[in-house]
Amino acid sequence: MKRASKGDVIFDSIKWIFLAVVVFVTLYPFYYVLIQSLSQGMSALTDNVIFYPKKLTLENYIPFFTDEKWKTAIFISVFRTVTGTAIGLMFTCLVSYSLSFKDLAFRKFYFTILIISMYFSGGIIPYYMLLKNLNLFNTFLVYIIPGALNIFFVMVGISFFREIPQELFDSAHVDGANDFIIFWKLVLPVSKPFLATIALFLGVEHWNAWFDSAFFVQKPELKTLSFLMMQIVNKNQISGSVSAGAAAYKSSMITSFSLQSAAMIIAVLPIICVYPFLQKYFVKGMMIGSVKG
Template identity: 50%
Template sequence: MEDRVLDTVITAILVVVVFVTLYPFYYILLITLNEGTDTAAGGVYLWPRQFTFSNYTYFLQDPKWVEAFGISVLRTVIGTALGILFTSLVAYGLSKQDLVFRSGYFLTVVIAMNFSGGLIAFYIVLRSLGLINNFAVYVVPGMLNLFFLLIAISFFREIPDELGESARIDGASELRIFARIILPVSMPLLATMSLFIGSGQWNSWLDSAYFVQDEGLRTLTYRMMQVINQTMVPSGDTQAAAMSRTSVTPFSVQATAMVVSIVPILGVYPFLQKYFVSGMMLGSVKG
């Protein structure tokens, strides 16, 4: 009897926690599917009172959003691939005990992880490299991920040296051993890195705000932030007239921006969630 009462109490608490956690997301989705002017009147809590897709139509009618979406996809794919490649290559080299100046390299990594020159110094470095207002500014700075570098070093240390010895005897180079032997047995590590680096690339918007002036290079999340941070009063008679014709409001457009920005990530996470668990274990068990 006591166990049944305890189970009931725990279940009730969990139901409340789930509701409190999920309802804000549901409410934002609800706002996007209801007419903005009707939402402004209040009383919309559980389902759309005036169902419509006009918020999404208004939001996506500007071709700049399609262009921004393409830039975000491109930076995510290229940035993730380069980040995994170079982080894995450096980690593989540092995992070798006989590497010359290995301690110095490790000291450099530790210093870089704990100390930063600041935004101004970072901007000067990017400008000297010609990366300002350039698509490469999205992918080059993230080609070496120091956090995953340490995790990958620990992971590669656990791989038996015997796997590569026979290939060395046959004359295989270290790059060939790395590509043909090490990477295939490191799929949990690579999958975890791709998930975290990819989500970071997709969600990043500060680099677009600070280091890019070309409107054609703006990312999707940057334009989302523009919409979310706009005032509740429409700017200009043209925008006000457009909103009045479509029954949308600045708040409904802001809610639509939030939904569009998180849908791609929410669509991927459920299928790859197990790799996030594996990623946490890589850092704790093999660390």
């Protein structure tokens, strides 16, 4: 085995030091928020929290799981994410799969509508009036229907479905399979990278969405977790963001920043837990359309 030269050793050392610095700079902000959320608020204010929690505690998370408002918001966000992702995935697959066929009637017309709607928007006022005329205000459907079809994901799906060999469809037709069976038993099983990638993007989008909850929903029982967390993060004082009893309990132990840290951890934790299961498909899905147009 050839012995590494002095120059190679120096280069490798610099490379690993640089990578270690990049990893530290990338991960430490998240780690800092985590240890702040696990520290007793007043102790974290008096002692610098750098590498480990001060007076380890879970009291910063208690309001999010004991207050009825927060428990309802968690349910609404989970239900919205699951429902919105499933419906968005279904419509995206159906539309993109249909438009991937070059002999589809009025295909150019459909493409024109999609391209125009992707690059041009009517604006917030027409959007507001449309939702109002559809009676979607103060309903759960305002979270689902407007985002049921993402044009960009449709374009990605068209690129993916075009890469499926035509011979697979021809052999399936010869065996007597109809279009529904081909789509369900042939196309979807080979589309796992695409489905996993789109599902991850849709899930993150629905989980983090707060704009529609802020402007199109006034009912407290329909507010999402992201909206309440935005209120927490943007407030300098915790009063009004939790129940009066919980606020009185916190006054001596929990600070505004420790509560904000707990809110941020709760916001990102579900995505971190889901991503490892989709990673092997996500890497493949990110390459969709990079070779063939």
